[in-house]
Amino acid sequence: MSSERPKLPIEAVELYNEFIHGGMSRRAFMTRVQGLAVAGLGATAVIEALMPNYALGQQISKTDDRIKTSYETIPSPKGNGTIKGYFVRPVSADSRSEKPSKLPGILVVHENRGLNPHIEDIARRVALSNFMAFAPDGLTSQGGFPGDDYKGGLLFNKIDKAKMMEDMQAAAEWLKARPDCTGKIGVTGFCYGGSVSNNLAARMGADLAAAVPFYGGVPPDAEIPKIKAAVLVHHGELDKNAAASYPAYDKALTAAGVAHEGYIYPNAVHGFNCDATPERYNKAAADLAWGRTIDWFNKYTRA
Incomplete structure (x- = not known):
């Protein structure tokens, strides 16, 4: 049985894009995410998955000697x-x-x-x-x-x-x-x-x-x-x-x-x-x- 987290639906990603472009308030974003049915994930987990993780995205260290x-x-x-x-x-x-x-x-x-x-x-x-x-x-x-x-x-x-x-x-x-x-x-x-x-x-x-x-x-x-x-x-x-x-x-x-x-x-x-x-x-x-x-x-x- 796979332990991989379920992939979020495109609707969730589109909601995030609307939110970050100023199309809705944080509260409205959270409310609408709660309305999405994502098997295996609660609303908090969905929101967490959509937010940036800068450590995950770092390819080059700030202290790289190059x-x-x-x-x-x-x-x-x-x-x-x-x-x-x-x-x-x-x-x-x-x-x-x-x-x-x-x-x-x-x-x-x-x-x-x-x-x-x-x-x-x-x-x-x-x-x-x-x-x-x-x-x-x-x-x-x-x-x-x-x-x-x-x-x-x-x-x-x-x-x-x-x-x-x-x-x-x-x-x-x-x-x-x-x-x-x-x-x-x-x-x-x-x-x-x-x-x-x-x-x-x-x-x-x-x-x-x-x-x-x-x-x-x-x-x-x-x-x-x-x-x-x-x-x-x-x-x-x-x-x-x-x-x-x-x-x-x-x-x-x-x-x-x-x-x-x-x-x-x-x-x-x-x-x-x-x-x-x-x-x-x-x-x-x-x-x-x-x-x-x-x-x-x-x-x-x-x-």
Whole structure:
């Protein structure tokens, strides 16, 4: 007899996605979860299974001796004044010399909860693929990520989104201007960060080499012709609204002459790349998407 925990129904995962995107209160979420019949699991266990487990999703230790990390606070005069972020660079013999080798930079943008431990781990993964990575915290003006995704989401909703976008652009420009950066940068992000990736591509034009949005919203139609970066789009097949946006985006990028590719991953939901939320995580889709992401950055930021 198998001791494996029953798989949650797609309805439970969709409820979680609605909840984390601000579509319902915590109480309403818990009430609706209680209404789901999941054989072998009570409501509390279902909720626990849906919530992030950052230790489970950590692939690279914070103290890994192959990387050097720091928290940096940079000016954002058009945004919220300053933005803090997590900077990661691979350590090598060159990096310990007087003249460190220059590397391309990758901006890593969080979902709508701020710079949580999972996104910091993504930045470390990027660095171990021989890039420098910077993961800004859009919640800086509210004191930063509070250590809890639900509370982070509440803070996220308090911030002027236009100013937060300026913060993200300031972070990208800071990364690009670093003396140890080659001057070629890319951006990747998830959900809100996917939208930021698409919109930074439109805002920054030729100053951005590559953008890899995971399940992100697309820029306004009038902005798409401004994109000069190579764009790689990832969506889950079961993330129906987001996936449905790709054909029109594909057509617009083609018309604008933008180098791009897009993939819809079978049996994958919104958030499929996040191994800190096991019920959303799809390892096959995540591994394939991540491999494509690193290949994309290697192709377009090292040329």
